Amino acid sequence: MKVQNKVVVVTGGGNGMGRELVLALLSKGASVAAVDINASALEETLSLAGIHRAKLATYVANVTDRAAVEALPGQVISRFGTVDGIINNAGVIQPFVRLKDLDYAAIDRVMNVNLFGTLYMTKAFLPHLLARPEAHITNISSMGGFLPVPGQTIYGAAKAGVKLLTEGLNSELLGTNVRVTVVFPGAIGTNIAVNSGVMDSLQAMGDLKESSHKMLAPDKAARIIIDGIENNRYRVLVGADARFMDAVYRLNxxxxxxxxYNQMSALLPK
Structure with missing residues (x-):
């Protein structure tokens, strides 16, 4: 689906890769509804939109709140007249600890934001997307959604759920006007650790800045994802690390x- 003149909803649009997706979509001629739990972050996204801000609407909502999510389609359609696509980007990681040390509050949060937030958004918008001449659903999984990462087991389980949810939805929608893409980012240079409330846990393992040069810039990641949408790709691997590990995982x-495990286990608390 070409995004020019389309209306696209982006969750997690207040920062990081979500913000870059919003700005890139606007630059390509789309109208965008940016959704985020953080009102001030959305205000910053709006200010960065510059000459395109008239085509951007912001909505403060928690994707884990099903009632709030179910109200969003009506709000977006009231503003733009229709909706042609959604990008379920909102996500949080877990504290970098083993499962035995992870409390249920953290488990619930990671599962609710990453998996159920994606499910609620998809269910809420799907009837409206099916009514369009063409439409698109993009769900952001993770490299950790197909490859186990010690210390991120619940995050990986949630993102693996997003993977199968998206692939199952793709099969269900064959023969319709709605295309579906699942995205597997590798290491992206965003502030997801801060937004997830786990920065102290990560900083205790070492200086994150030392590895930042290995991370893909979020604006580049956004361009790769939008290219995947415009070419109706079944799956999109974002970053050299995601492509490499996908190939290795398929082989063995x-x-x-x-x-x-060898790369990450030394970073886990004993």
Whole structure:
């Protein structure tokens, strides 16, 4: 689906890759409804939209609140007249600890934001998308959604759920006007750790800045994702690390898991 002159909803649009998706869509001629739990972050996105701000609407909402999500389609359609696509980008990571040390509050939050938030948004908007001549659903999974990462087991489980949810939806919608894409980002240079409330846990393991040069810039990630949308791709791997680990995992899942374990296990608290 070409995004020019389309109306696209982006969750997590207040910062990081979500903000870059909003700005890139606007630059390509789309109208955008940016959704985020953080009102001040949305205000900053709006200010960065510059000459395109008239085509941007912002909505403060928690994607884990089903009633709030179910109200969004009406609000977006009231503003723009229709809706042609959604990008379920909002997500949080977990504290970088083993499952045995992870409390249920953190488990519930990670599952609710990453998996159920995506599900609620998809269910709420799907009837409206099916009514359009063409439409698109994009769900952001993760490299951790197909590859186990020690210390992010629940996050990975949630993102693996997003993967299968999206692939199942793709099959259900074959023969309709709605295309579906699942996205697997690798390491992206965003502030997801801060927004997830786990920065202290991550900083305790070392200086994150030392590895930042290995991360893909969020604006580049956004361009890759939008290219995938415009070409109706089934799956999109974002970053050299995601592409490499996908290839290794397909050849030998156990070896790929061991490789990640060797890279990450020393960072876990004892």
């Amino acid at each position: 899942p156990q070896r790929a898991a061991r490789f990640i």
